[in-house]
Amino acid sequence: EPEVTQTPSHQVTQMGQEVILRCVPISNHLYFYWYRQILGQKVEFLVSFYNNEISEKSEIFDDQFSVERPDGSNFTLKIRSTKLEDSAMYFCASSAGTGAYEQYFGPGTRLTVT
Amino acid sequence: GENVEQHPSTLSVQEGDSAVIKCTYSDSASNYFPWYKQELGKGPQLIIDIRSNVGEKKDQRIAVTLNKTAKHFSLHITETQPEDSAVYFCAARVTGANNLFFGTGTRLTVIP
Numbered sequence: 001e002p003e004v005t006q007t008p009s010h011q012v013t014q015m016g017q018e019v020i021l022r023c024v025p026i027s028n029h030l031y032f033y034w035y036r037q038i039l040g041q042k043v044e045f046l047v048s049f050y051n052n053e054i055s056e057k058s059e060i061f062d063d064q065f066s067v068e069r070p071d072g073s074n075f076t077l078k079i080r081s082t083k084l085e086d087s088a089m090y091f092c093a094s095s096a097g098t099g100a101y102e103q104y105f106g107p108g109t110r111l112t113v114t
Numbered sequence: 115g116e117n118v119e120q121h122p123s124t125l126s127v128q129e130g131d132s133a134v135i136k137c138t139y140s141d142s143a144s145n146y147f148p149w150y151k152q153e154l155g156k157g158p159q160l161i162i163d164i165r166s167n168v169g170e171k172k173d174q175r176i177a178v179t180l181n182k183t184a185k186h187f188s189l190h191i192t193e194t195q196p197e198d199s200a201v202y203f204c205a206a207r208v209t210g211a212n213n214l215f216f217g218t219g220t221r222l223t224v225i226p
Contacts, residue, residue, distance in 0.1 A: 004157070031212060043158065043203065045213035056213055091157055101146045101165070101207055103214060105157040 002026040004106035006092050012112045013082055021077045021109045023092030032075045033093040033103060034067065036060070043091065049075065082113045116141040118206050120217025127194050128225050135220045137204035138186040146207040147187045148214070149178060151200045158203060162189070194224045 005024045013019050025032050034046040047057040049067055066078045075094075079086055089110050093103040117140040127133050139147075145166040150158035164171045164178045164187065171178050175194075180187040191198055201221050205214040 006157075033213065035214075042218050043205075043214075043216040045215070048212045050212075056211060058213070095212070102148065102160055102163060104160060105150070107155075107157040 004092055004094055004104055006090075006106040006109050008109060009107065010110045010112070012114065015084060015113055016081050019079050019082055019111065021079075021090050021092075021111070023075045023077075023106055024073050025075055025092065025094030026096075026104055027073075028096070029094035029104075030097040031055075031095040031103075032067075032069070033095075034077045035091045035093065035105075036088040037091065037108075038088045046077070079111075082111075084113050087111055087113045116144060116206055116208050116215040118204060118215050118217045120204050120220060122220060123218065124221045124223070126223045126225060129194060129196060131194055133189075133191045133194055133198070133222055133224075135189045135202055135204070135222070136186060137188070137206075137217050138184075139206045139215075140185065141206070141208050142182075142185065143209045144185075144206040145209045147178070147180060148205050148207075149176075149189050150203040150205065152203065152219075153200045191222075194222075196224050196226050198222060199224045 007022045032049040037043045045058050047061045048055045064080045068076050089108045091108045092106045095103045120137045148163035151161045152158045175192050177190045201219045203219050204217040
């Protein structure tokens, strides 16, 4: 069964450093998402991406964040200058297309900012 | 924006008993309500969902009910098994948007 994959599973970085989290969505899916989950809190939406551009973003997704689909398979989240409060589990998800509401999540990347 | 509340935060049941998890939402424009199961170290797994034009949906031992008037929806698991132990999240999607708003999660423990 097709699944969303994410790398790395765990990333440790120092405050102020840039990190790139990588995702491979399900093949033939058209919508891609990033969510995050701070320990003990709700899963929160960051951004959605369709047709090579951001379709929606939340207040959390400020200028420190960017997303990219550099090729036909990868979808990346970049945090330009990490802060302690960026420490969280980051989930990538994908859905098939318009009218297909089901979102399928990857296993997540645990980001620890020290 | 949409706000999803989920209860209870923890739930313990004996194997074979039923488990019910409840969620409420605030935005009447929400039209899609998925449920996710998250096991330790894994991402959320979609287990069942319901759209606003349906009142109930069932898939083997799990079912979801939706009351649009009261703006609440529930997950029902019957004949629980130890492998049902996990954290369950409800979510809602507002018409015209793609993002999901999640509840705070319920840790279900099924005692053998």
